[in-house]
Amino acid sequence: MSTELAAIIGVVLVLADWTIRIAALIIVPRDRKPTAAMAWLLAIFLIPFVGILFFLLIGSVKLPKKRRAKQLEINRMIADRAEHVELAPDRDTWPDWFTAIARQNRLLGALPAMGGNTATLIGDYNGSIDAMAAEIDKAARFVHVEFFIVSFDETTKGFFAAMERAVQRGVTVRVLLDHIASGKAAGAKETYAELDRIGAKWSFMLPVRPLKGQYQRPDLRNHRKLVVVDGLVGFMGSQNLIDRSYNSKKNIKRGLQWQELVTRVTGPIVTGVNTVFLSDWYLETDELLTEEENVPAVAVPADHSADALVCQVVPSGPGYDAENNLRLFLALINSAQKRAIITSPYFVPDEAMLYAITSACYRGLDVQLFVSEIGDQGSVWHAQRSYYRDLLEAGVKIWLYPAPYILHAKHLSIDDDVAVIGSSNMDIRSFSLNSEMMLLVRGASFVEQMRAVEQGYRDAGRQLTLEEWNREPTSATFLDGVARLTSALQ
Secondary structure, three states: OOHHHHHHHHHHHHHHHHHHHHHHHHHOOOOOOHHHHHHHHHHHHHOHHHHHHHHHHHOOOOOOHHHHHHHHHHHHHHHHHHOOOOOOOOHHHOOHHHHHHHHHHHHHHOOOOEEEEEEEEEOOHHHHHHHHHHHHOOOOOEEEEEEOOEOOOOOOHHHHHHHHHHHHOOOEEEEEEEHHHHHHOOOHHHHHHHHHHHOOEEEEEOOOEHHHOEOOOOOOOEOOOEEEEOOOEEEEEOOOEOOOOOOOHHHHHHOOEEEOOEEEEEOOHHHHHHHHHHHHHHHHHOOOOOOOOOOOHHHOOOOOOOOOEEEEEEEEOOOOOOOHHHHHHHHHHHHOOOEEEEEOOOEEOOHHHHHHHHHHHHOOOEEEEEEEOOOOOHHHHHHHHOOHHHHHHHOOEEEEEOOOEEEOOOEEEEOOOEEEEEOOOEEHHHHHHOEEEEEEEEOHHHHHHHHHHHHHHHHHOEEEOHHHHOOOOHHHHHHHHHHHHHOOOO
């Protein structure tokens, strides 16, 4: 190579480098949180060509325009359907702050709050799968199943057998599973073959198949978990349809076991859970299901006892314009008067969430956080640890659930009568990148159940103190800080 050619190539590379940097300053901050923009700019400025490549691949936190338009269409249909139906006759007894939160949720997610419900917590991993299978065995019309991960294995074979028996009775069984997450699970091809064999109608969620014209940012995933039977009984929570070890060689070698929490619901709120499934089914298949599957809330028997619960389903994700779940969590923590107890396996709050939690401590509230003692995802675990000092110094009580268990449950309770449970972690991924679903519940009887679950976590684990944290080696906290910085890339 001549000296002259080398000089020309050098000039071109320098010009390209500066072009990338200047363009990044213009493009990256647009419609992006400052922390995320700064993280992206840092990556691009430090490693320009690699940084811009990653930005082009995963820089957009929104689904394609056509898909977002379909979500808006669905939201309008839901709003029109529920507009003239009174689903919460005791609304006048709600505290003003709860009324305001329910209004916010309905504006952002389209689904209304409904009274007359029951909800039972199930913390037994295999027991929850057995409970779902038992309800499927009672199905007379339809079964709707939606999970981030669906896997046919020794733990779930009873669930699959129940779906097969339902199909044989003439019941329509529909299954949605996340394309990438389920595809990465061991035995994925066998799972798809089993769904075909038993006669279930099934579809991938958010498939990444560019050659078929199906593409969006690859890590925008559908993280929801739900089962609906005949529109009368529903299940939702944190648990996937897979063995407790996730059938991962790495997990099995470490002896890891997932600890989950699922809630079984009855009453009009089941139609809200079902609506989320119907919406996702339409988004993936273009099939709008009929009245047979789209059961109206007024057709579902309500509980009229003193312990009946007010519930509201809150969907969120990149198909929505706002971070519905983040706004729900912030509103609840800011409204709490006595206590706020948080359980999240991946706790990487944004600045607003961190301020809400620490401010609750400064207001004199009892604030507690349940997390796992160990992590299954190194970068997330280190990013989570980076917040421990801020939390402990503010007065948050941090409880560590013991190894070899991964506390994967996701719930938040405030005061004595309000809680949420579902699929959403308290991290940037769940706030912005994943399609999630939470259930807002008002009722002392439900919170009493959750308090018992929380006490079980305390009994099994131990409390992390500030004194213990101060003894952490610098090498570990250095990794925590680096992970915290990169966690803002969204």
